Amino acid sequence: MAKGIWVFIEHHNGLIRKVSLELLYQAKIIAETSGDPVIAVVLGKDISSVADTAGTYGADKVIMVDDEKLENYTTGAYTSVMNKLAREEEPQAILLGNTAVGKDLAPRLAHRLGGGMASDCTGMERDEKDYLRFTRPIYGGKAFSELTITSKPIVATIRPNTFPSGAPDPTHQAEMVKADAVIDGDDLRAIVKEVVLAASLRPELIEAEIIISGGRGMKGPENFALLEECADTIGAAVGASRAAVDAGWREQKFQVGQTGKTVSPTLYIACGISGAIQHVAGMGSSKVIVAINKDPDANIFTLADYGIVGDLFEIVPLLTEEFKKLKS
Amino acid sequence: MNIVVCLKQTFDTETKISLNSDGKINEVGVTRAINPYDEFAVEEGLRLKEKFGGEVVIVSVGTEKVQESIRTALAMGADKGVLVQDPALEKADEWVVAEVLAKAISQLPYDIILAGRIAVDDQSAQVAVRVAEAMNLPSVSSILELQAEESKATATREIDGGTEIIEVPLPAVFTAQKGLNEPRYPNMMGIMKAKSKELKVMSLADLGFTEAPAPKTSEPVFSLPGSRKAGIKIQGEPADSVRELVRLLTEEAKVV
Ligand SMILES: Cc1cc2nc3c(=O)[nH]c(=O)nc-3n(C[C@H](O)[C@H](O)[C@H](O)COP(=O)(O)OP(=O)(O)OC[C@H]3O[C@@H](n4cnc5c(N)ncnc54)[C@H](O)[C@@H]3O)c2cc1C
């Protein structure tokens, strides 16, 4: 009996996060050659509609663990449940998105399972010997490391926006299986006191398809409104360089770079950002890069696909107008 | 309150990366520094000590060169250093490093263990969480704030789209995110004092290992990215350039 490739389904307010759908898509491609079933694993409270959706995105089987104790993510409870399930079912691999949850859960789970893990991968393919081969950026994207995990199950987190997310097929039938949440006492030590979610209509930085970022060239916090307006015409997220964050113009959570978020959007528009190596570390894997900078020698132009040398205070409003026309 | 800080020495973030003829990352002539996130961890440890008393001990797994970074942390105000240095650790992966760190830390007094969220060289973001697991301690990743009391601590952790406040009993492990604090610079007096502070170098045998833990990952194959080529600089009047840019984005790149 084939053992399966597991995809840990991250969900929020009843919606599956995009990266989980991307993993289902890529897991299916691997499954075509390995012959393993693709198994979606959904933990949480009142998750039946999430489980159904995972099925329509092509999972052969969905394992559901529906329990009050899993309503909020906690490292301990989630590790406990995933560890027990994995020991019983012995999957080939457990794939997670490289999100706040994935980054916290995966190493803990890998260690409890006594094995290795590949973090924040931007490549994953079938390997004859060790099942999967991963590629991951290191040194801020200045080098790549290719490796396999020699223990089983393989645990890996994949960078959001690495793979396409595929389309749902409402007619696809997945086998639905329920499992109990068996949680060790020690794994209930941490208590979530409060979850504070910032009300934002813009997409989450790490998952956004398009990001418009501002740097020191924005001159002040009030001018970010220009970027926000532009972003909202095309459903983009707004990022910032460290210079803009350290000046107190934007919150830390919006910082892109070595000491901020690593992003990989389809389109990254850098406005008034010089393109320092530590900034590039966080956005160098973007598919298309646009630079708007008044200095023709700014380093950002050495990696931008398209650049406009000019004053952002003139260019950005024009860009907003063009985007508006496009979307109307 | 006794604090242990896991410190990794990394390349300075400006470093140009190149490969040797054997495919390994070139380390010659490279400037080394404390992993930036571990600086936040050291600073947080010092602040806890200032508030509660106790000792801050720096623990690292690495080569002889790491002594310099440990001395820097001692100059900032940490009390002692432990460096686990052993030729058998040359091929260590995250599993191995975490097992070794856990063993080293277990032999020290600790209430709070601090580490960085991620090391900027291997970018694994695994080791600290693994240490917590190996020691069966609760952990909170990516913290922006830490309030400690006698036997418990409350941490604000960054999550996607917001923050989360988590309470854990001590001892526990916390990993530092940027925003936690502003690390201090060592002053002259600190640098002088650091010279005579204890920095213990230990082998695996000293820690009680009969053999090195075996890695769970294959030896990595390194490559350098094809450098991104500079693309088109769009010339002309601002309004024309912007129109051309949007045309290229929609028709050529097809990303909007
Ligand atoms: C350990 C370490 C970690 C770091 N981590 C990060 C990180 O995570 N993220 C990060 O971003 N940086 C990081 N940095 C900082 C990095 O080195 C740079 O200092 C920073 O990225 C510079 O930000 P900037 O490009 O906004 O500012 P500058 O480098 O000052 O560039 C501003 C740019 O704006 C342009 N400009 C000015 N006015 C206009 C205008 N009106 N119109 C158009 N263009 C204009 C200028 O020509 C210039 O190119 C780190 C540094 C270190 C040492």
Ligand SMILES: Nc1ncnc2c1ncn2[C@@H]1O[C@H](COP(=O)(O)O)[C@@H](O)[C@H]1O
């Ligand atoms: N060799 C090491 N010695 C001491 N601490 C380490 C070592 N490797 C990793 N760490 C700690 O674990 C954190 C995460 O590292 P990593 O998993 O390599 O990204 C670092 O910020 C350090 O605090």
